[in-house]
Amino acid sequence: MTSKLLKRTHMCGTLHSQNINEEIVVNGWVQKRRDLGGLIFVDLRDRTGLLQIVFDKDISLDAFNKAETIGSEYVICVKGKVYKRQSMNPNLPTGEIEIFAEELHILNTADTPPIYIKDDDVVSENLRLKYRYLDLRKPSMQNNLIFRSKIANIVRNFLTEDGFIEVETPMLINTTPEGARDYLVPSRVNPGKFYALPQSPQLFKQLLMVSGMERYFQIVKxxxxxxxxxxxxxxxxxxxxxxxxxxxxxxxxxxxxxxxKVFKDALNIDIQLPIQRMSYKEAMERYGSDKPDIRFGFELVDVSKPVKTSGFKVFSSTVENGGFVKAINIEGYGDKFSRKDITSLEEVAKTYGAKGLAWMKIVEEEVVSPIAKFFTEEELSHLLKKVNGKSGDLILFVADKFDIVHDALGHLRLEVAKRLNLLNPDEFKLLWVTEFPLLEHDPEENRYVAKHHPFTSPMDEDIELLDTAPEKVRAKAYDIVLNGHEIGGGSIRIYSSQLQEKMFKVLGFTEKEAWEKFGYLLEAFKYGTPPHGGIAYGLDRLVMILTKEANIRQVIAFPKTQNATCLLTNAPSFVDEKQLKELSIQIQTQKES
Incomplete structure (x- = not known):
């Protein structure tokens, strides 16, 4: 076996009929070998696609003999001439041509792979993640990463041309309260102290605005x-x-x-501007979600008023006690749902806090429902008019507190749309959601927490409510939603040190705690801070939607599993006592209860 590597002239997937009669050199992995006696056919694969190589004894006996020894995933270098293919393959971009090999150099052998290198392999995800370097050889996975790179470059070029400066911010920072839990990193040179890995570059990008950068961006972990x-x-x-x-x-x-720009350059899709907007309040009331999927209807309708005097006590008592009754009308699809189907939808609603799910079907102008007997004809007529009920419709009801009603029906409309195959992955619907609540109450800690983050500015007309009714204060915050996924979010920031201190006070921080955690930001605000704001997109999630993948792991090279482990590297892992001692850390084993 030789390991001679000739100078590559072409990538496999770039060769076409215009290359006929050219002498070329290609490199790649053996996808498949077929031995027909006097001829050996090899499908050679690289990042750009597949190419058929023909080994003919009459052209090169040496190359033919070597070809008899190669197997799946061998790495080879081939020199040969491009010919028009005798039997063309219309399903292959290179299907009009084939290469007759004059030289074959086996660069490396390969054991039989534990997974097949093909897109229709049905191997378990755990095995795919364990052998991720093999999984990434699949065309679909390579295309996803190539597309991801394309999106990143479109964004980087657009922002650079629009006057933004790319600046890197630190990975080892101080831990901050609010938001999700931090990942901590112990400091060897400062025993007992820890860095945190950033949940976002939030404070540093605000400091960059204080520093006069004016327009900053980065694509950051x-x-x-x-x-x-x-x-x-x-x-x-x-x-x-x-x-x-x-x-x-x-x-x-x-x-x-x-x-x-992203949609046009990446998918050749024209996005019409301006993008539709909706307030948080409207989104919750109409869709039960602050990130509504607007590709389909089934909007929530408040029927509290028409049912409050009905004989159905579940509805009337809920309204009497300050709750809500809302409905969604599955217009025209009533015959698609049997009693068993409706029972399974009820189980979905219960997972989001609903105590049950009431329903009505309209069949040839007649209402079919176990609760219909509790309504007079006039009440039923009023109710059906409210939900625009017609023959062939299925109406689903949830009665409970505001949050439960909206959460349950918001998820229920998505579940129904999935079952009816209404979520078209080729349709992209963007939506700005604005006027979020600034704060939400945490019952466990019995205090207000920031809905977005502690540096989000309240709307000017609501600032005075911070003292009297904090829960009513709206934020200068905005999310961009795509097909029911939040792909980005941001806000106008607080740039007054007085208002920022007031915000910390509302969040339950003492002045000492605020300065201990955010003193460097509050100090910076003393020296001339411009009004500023920004936004952050989740690149992985955006690429996931644009590639029509159902899981974010399909667009990340080396992702973690559902329980945050890496099956390839076995991270996280235990470390030896010497390392722990250097870090002044002692592991305490939890006793089983």
Whole structure:
């Protein structure tokens, strides 16, 4: 076996009929070998695609003999001539041609891979993640990472041309309260002290505005120790932007143009501007979510008024006690849901706090429902008019407190849309959600916490409510939503040290605690701070949606599992006593109860 590497002239997937009669050199991995006696056919693969190589005894006996020894995933170098293929393959971009090999150099052998290098392999995800370097050889995975790189470059080029300066911020920072749990890093040279990995560059980008950078961005790793799901990872990539001397309209204007550029250059899709807007209040009332998927209807309708005097006590007593009754009308799809299907929808509603799920079907102008007998004809007529009920509809009701009603019905409308295959991955619907609450009450800690983060500015007309009704204060905050996923969020920041201190006080920090945690920011605010604000996108989540993947791990090279472990490197792992001693750390084993 030789390891001679000739100078590559072409990538496999770039060769076409215009290359016929050219002498070329290609490198790659053996996808498949077929031995037909006097001829050996090899599908050679590199990042750009597949290419058929023909080994013919009459052209090169030496190359043919070597080809008899190669197997799947061998790494080879081939020199040969491009010919028109006898039987063309219309399903292959290079299907019009083939290469007749004159030289074959086996650069490396390969054991039989534990997973197949093909997109339709049904191997378990755990095995895919354990052998991720093999999984990443699959065309779909390589295409995802290539597309991700393309998105990052579009963003970087757009922001650079728009006057933004790319600045890196530290990875080892001070831990901060609020938000998710921090990942901590012990300091060897400062025994007993810890750094935190940044959940976002929030404080540093504000300091960059104080420093006069005016327009900053970076594509940066962030870390949050929180429960994981299909669109969330413990370490993720953020497109981070901040601007000085701006208001919300300025930030939205720049970012609408950015999104328009991304969709056009990456997918050749024209996004019409301005992007639709909706207040947080309207989003919750109509969709039960602050990140609504607006590709389909099934909007929430408040029916508290028409049911408050009905004989159905579940509804009437809920309204009487200050609760709500809301409904969604699954218009035209009533016949798609059997009693068994509705029972399974009820179980979905219960997972989000609902005590049950009431329903009505309209079949040929007749109401079919176990609760219909509790309503007079007039009450039923009023109710159906409120929800625009017609023959063929299924109406679902939840009665409870505000949060439970909206959470349950918000998730229920998504579940129904999934079952009816209404979530078209080729349709992209963007939405700005604005006027979020500044604060929300944490019953466990019995205090207010920031809905966005502690540096978000309240709306000017609501500032006086901080003293009297903090829960009513709206924030200068905005999220950009794509197909029911929050892909970005930001706010106008507090730039007055007095207002920032007031915000900390509302959040329950003493002046001493605020200065201990954020003193460097409060100190910086004393020296001339411009009005500023920004936004941050989740790059992984954006790419996941644009590639129509169902899981964020499909667009990250080396992701973690659902329980935040890396099956490839076995991280996290135990460390030896010597390392712990250097860090002044002692592990305390928890006793089993």
């Amino acid at each position: 962030c870390f949050r120790d929180e429960d994981l799901r299909a669109d969330r990872q413990p370490e993720f990539t953020q497109i981070d932007c901040e601007m000085s001397f701006v208001d919300m309209e300025d930030i939205i204007e720049v970012n609408q143009r950015l999104l328009q």
